[in-house]
Amino acid sequence: MRNKPLLVYWSTLLCLFVGSVLLSSCLINGRPRQTTSEFVEGGSPQRGWDTLQTYGCPACHVIPGVPAPDSYVGPPLTHWPARSYIAGSLPNTPDNLVHWLQAPQTIEPNTAMPDLGLSEAEARDISAYLYSLER
Numbered sequence: 001m002r003n004k005p006l007l008v009y010w011s012t013l014l015c016l017f018v019g020s021v022l023l024s025s026c027l028i029n030g031r032p033r034q035t036t037s038e039f040v041e042g043g044s045p046q047r048g049w050d051t052l053q054t055y056g057c058p059a060c061h062v063i064p065g066v067p068a069p070d071s072y073v074g075p076p077l078t079h080w081p082a083r084s085y086i087a088g089s090l091p092n093t094p095d096n097l098v099h100w101l102q103a104p105q106t107i108e109p110n111t112a113m114p115d116l117g118l119s120e121a122e123a124r125d126i127s128a129y130l131y132s133l134e135r
Contacts, residue, residue: 074112097123098124
């Protein structure tokens, strides 16, 4: 019986801790999230969609939202924001993707990805489109 106040104390403390963790989680997850495409400085997802088609990217890749027959020369570009790496070794960041799109051979010399001669603006637009894709 003497342990009952101690049990009540620890139970109350545990409940308060769990409650605060749950409340914090709700507050964090309830905030509106910016998409990564908003962080691709100077990039436009709409222009990126157009640029992907202009340069024939769907000839080698499956790209969500870009109409084309399925092609698997290159990897499908689905779920782009969730990827950890570009070309298997480069951390997936907007700036790294822009660099990859402009000069893939300098990053992975044996890649099948051709150097398309993209301008920085075009690469930023394509990056903005890929980062706008749902996870």
